[in-house]
Amino acid sequence: MLKSKYFVPFLLLLVLATACRYQPLVPSSAAEGGDSVRFYSRMYALNSNFQIEADTLWLHVLPFMDTVPLLRGDEVVVAEFDVHPQDSVDSVWVKVARDQETIGWIQEHRLLDNIVPVDPISRFIHFFSNAHTLPFFLVLAVFFLWFVYRAVRRKQIKLIWLNDIDSGFPILLSLLMAIAATTYNSIQHFVPETWERYYYAPTLNPFDVPFILGFFIVCVALALLVGVAMLDDLFHQTKAEVAFFYLVGLVSCCIFIYVFFTYVNVYIAYVCLVAYAAGCIRWLCKPERYPYVCGACGAKLRTKGICPHCGALNE
Structure with a gap:
């Protein structure tokens, strides 16, 4: 030991x-180029997997006339990014998918406030x-x-x-x-x-x-x-x-x-x-911290007297 x-x-x-x-934390997809480089400053990339933490999270389905719900515990994957400059609240929208039927768009800040990555x-x-x-x-x-x-x-x-x-x-x-x-x-x-x-x-x-x-x-x-x-x-x-x-x-x-x-x-x-x-x-680094040994249990002691391990008296 x-x-x-x-x-x-x-x-x-x-x-x-x-x-x-010293190597910066760059997602693998960002290193490959493409749209994910554009969004590298957002800390995550395409194909990132998340789990929903909110009770219900609503996704907008194109052409934004309908919505589909995500429930707590659902796992989703990031499928696409898009920018809507006309959106004064959050111009970045993220497309996520739970399965083939549950796919939609959501503002990035709402997504990040209600998800956690699936990695342990x-x-x-x-x-x-x-x-x-x-x-x-x-x-x-x-x-x-x-x-x-x-x-x-x-x-x-x-x-x-x-x-x-x-x-x-x-x-x-x-x-x-x-x-x-x-x-x-x-x-x-x-x-x-x-x-x-x-x-x-x-x-x-x-x-x-x-x-x-x-x-x-x-x-x-x-x-x-x-x-x-x-x-x-x-x-x-x-x-x-x-x-x-x-x-x-x-x-x-x-x-x-x-x-x-x-x-x-x-x-x-x-x-x-x-x-x-x-x-x-x-x-x-202090030398000889335990110069004595208990006569009953054999534990090392700093001073003579009652052993803190077994209670025996050492004189």
Whole structure:
């Protein structure tokens, strides 16, 4: 297993690797030429597949004398673009088709307000961009913390703090969450059109997107890998019940870190990220954090006294 003290240099090497190539997000159909080049600035191209999110969406059938409905959950494909300069609301119209019988035109802004791409990555982005997601996460984090507090107060478990586990993976996970959230904040602040293009043409390959998006993808992938390694390390050091409550508290911390670094002013986020990263690196490089071992359960301890894992007294 990769030791935590070597993880930061390894992360820097991956970041440099993603910087080796910067390629704009151009849909394949736009690269081939034709009408889609004309509408590339609209972030999506011909043959894009979407799912309807509105309860009912009406399509106009030529010669605009009739309409056909699309219902929630229907999947449609973009068949054609057209421009109507006389339309003062939205001059761009899009022709979409559900099947051979359900084909029609709709103003672009109405279409985009009521659809989501069928790609699972786009759906994931759509969920996290929803206005209800932030309150949901905050309520979830508060509930987790309240759950842990009740368990500790009733003495159902011994509380284990972040640094009571002889592992650098929890610190690394929280740091990666902070870096990913700050990167996302930067994208939304400086290049929101890049994120919008990625929303309509997502990929998990960090080398096929602009550097800042590639860096974000690498951070998310590393966070998942570190999370798996942390689970393996944690369940080898303590009992399942204690590990569960530890994970609940860690998830709450990660939620607050994500929310803070995502929604705070981007320049404040940079300052806080530098300070937080410095503290994490200093903690990871601290020698002999656990010089003692519990005589009852064998867990590593920072100081003598009551073991936070099993409650035994070590003198």
